[in-house]
Amino acid sequence: MTTALVWLRDDLRVADNPALTAALKTAERVAVLYVLDDESPEIRPLGAASKWWLHHSLRALSRAISERGGQLILRRGPARRVVAEVVAEIGATSVHWSRRFGAARAIDSDLKATLPDAHSHNGTLLHEPWSLQTGGGTPFKVFTPFWKAYRAGDPPRDPFPAPDAIPGVEAPSDSLESWDLLPSIPWDHEFPDTWSPGEAGGQARLDRFVAHGLALYHRRDEPGVEATSGLSPHLRFGEISPYQVWHGIEAATTAENHANATRFLSEIGWREFSYHQLFHNTDIHERNLRSEFDGFPWSPPDPAILGAWRRGTTGISLVDAGMRELWRTGTMHNRVRMVAASFLIKNIGIDWRIGEAWFWDTLVDADEASNPASWQWVAGSGYDAAPYFRVFNPELQAAKFDPDATYRLRWVPEFGTPVYPEPVISLSDSRARALADYTTMRGERQP
Numbered sequence: 001m002t003t004a005l006v007w008l009r010d011d012l013r014v015a016d017n018p019a020l021t022a023a024l025k026t027a028e029r030v031a032v033l034y035v036l037d038d039e040s041p042e043i044r045p046l047g048a049a050s051k052w053w054l055h056h057s058l059r060a061l062s063r064a065i066s067e068r069g070g071q072l073i074l075r076r077g078p079a080r081r082v083v084a085e086v087v088a089e090i091g092a093t094s095v096h097w098s099r100r101f102g103a104a105r106a107i108d109s110d111l112k113a114t115l116p117d118a119h120s121h122n123g124t125l126l127h128e129p130w131s132l133q134t135g136g137g138t139p140f141k142v143f144t145p146f147w148k149a150y151r152a153g154d155p156p157r158d159p160f161p162a163p164d165a166i167p168g169v170e171a172p173s174d175s176l177e178s179w180d181l182l183p184s185i186p187w188d189h190e191f192p193d194t195w196s197p198g199e200a201g202g203q204a205r206l207d208r209f210v211a212h213g214l215a216l217y218h219r220r221d222e223p224g225v226e227a228t229s230g231l232s233p234h235l236r237f238g239e240i241s242p243y244q245v246w247h248g249i250e251a252a253t254t255a256e257n258h259a260n261a262t263r264f265l266s267e268i269g270w271r272e273f274s275y276h277q278l279f280h281n282t283d284i285h286e287r288n289l290r291s292e293f294d295g296f297p298w299s300p301p302d303p304a305i306l307g308a309w310r311r312g313t314t315g316i317s318l319v320d321a322g323m324r325e326l327w328r329t330g331t332m333h334n335r336v337r338m339v340a341a342s343f344l345i346k347n348i349g350i351d352w353r354i355g356e357a358w359f360w361d362t363l364v365d366a367d368e369a370s371n372p373a374s375w376q377w378v379a380g381s382g383y384d385a386a387p388y389f390r391v392f393n394p395e396l397q398a399a400k401f402d403p404d405a406t407y408r409l410r411w412v413p414e415f416g417t418p419v420y421p422e423p424v425i426s427l428s429d430s431r432a433r434a435l436a437d438y439t440t441m442r443g444e445r446q447p
């Protein structure tokens, strides 16, 4: 009997999974493995909210595999060792996985060189970073030509159906509970009201968005309106693939919603662009992509002000609403992420890496590409970034995008009452300081 091993990582699904499809085609038995690798230096340790998501996602995946006759094998340890051990234990003659694009691909290359018949597949991105380059043969640094180049190519392939059966292999597995992924303090108790981790939850989100959100997507910048898909954590953990999303949207596109659908697909494009950046800069969460920012005069973090930002008690209502939404649900509306990040970086003057790390710990969609790329976009240190001197005014942003305060009052009910605090910092003074710091970085004389 031939046995194949499928090693799942950021592709926690059975439908449209090219690695699983290929393994089932070539072997009579298929073992499915997930490795919790918190030892290899190439893997960025998961944040607390991501661990919560992973716990529930693995539980859903395990159920989907056992319903098809298979078993999800859970093991913990450095992947180079653990995967080789499992291959030997079950006598696998081939191994399949979906490619990843950050520093962890060094692990995959090492395993590919030593394992029998190892195959990598593309299950995570519509484009692979080496498949698109500028006319000059260099990586794209600007989104619009990147996306134009992608759209000029072949349309995305059709998704693969979920297999009916996964003839499995019995092998010892850790218990999910023994991994202690759930938080030790009950800070996550509101997460289940917002989220259903797992493949079925991702598909339900897509269906709901197609039925209700797509027609409203031109209002995606208004945090008080449910106009966006909420698909980001499902995409992050690969519970739904970009191919499934793409075709789901295309099938629902009509003359009326065409502009909204095009815009939505371009946001999927931003996810692709973030991975393009990660592939070419695997240290993107640590290093300014524009090196002139290496000399930026960041302020030493004031614990009281940084704490107020994290807790949502800065006295700036849109920032506070976003930071509280983040803490209570593990997500934050995109427009508010931009404003909260800009406030930390530019008004408070704190290095973007400190904010990025907080989001990494608290977002359920914390993504090794999109999170640092977006923080660098706000800071001005990234590719195709907002210029540093464009400092969002959170009060004007609130007036424009949350005019009746629906969103702010949902998360900050005391807003507008005497108990709501005064701003921790003057917006106009801090804006002036930010612009002066920028001038210092550029080595220009201040007026």
Ligand SMILES: Cc1cc2nc3c(=O)[nH]c(=O)nc-3n(C[C@H](O)[C@H](O)[C@H](O)COP(=O)(O)OP(=O)(O)OC[C@H]3O[C@@H](n4cnc5c(N)ncnc54)[C@H](O)[C@@H]3O)c2cc1C
Residues within 6 Å of the ligand: 220, 228, 229, 230, 231, 232, 233, 235, 236, 267, 268, 269, 270, 271, 272, 274, 332, 333, 334, 335, 337, 338, 341, 359, 363, 365, 366, 367, 368, 370, 371, 372, 374, 375, 378
């Ligand atoms: C400071 C900051 C940090 C961010 N960190 C993350 C992160 O860790 N993970 C993450 O997935 N997104 C991140 N984003 C991008 C964006 O805020 C989220 O993808 C979006 O809010 C998710 O909500 P949604 O699924 O309803 O989005 P929708 O508007 O429904 O968009 C559909 C999908 O497109 C992708 N997408 C949308 N906007 C972007 C974007 N600007 N960059 C990359 N992909 C995008 C996401 O996969 C999203 O699910 C960040 C943005 C900022 C400003």
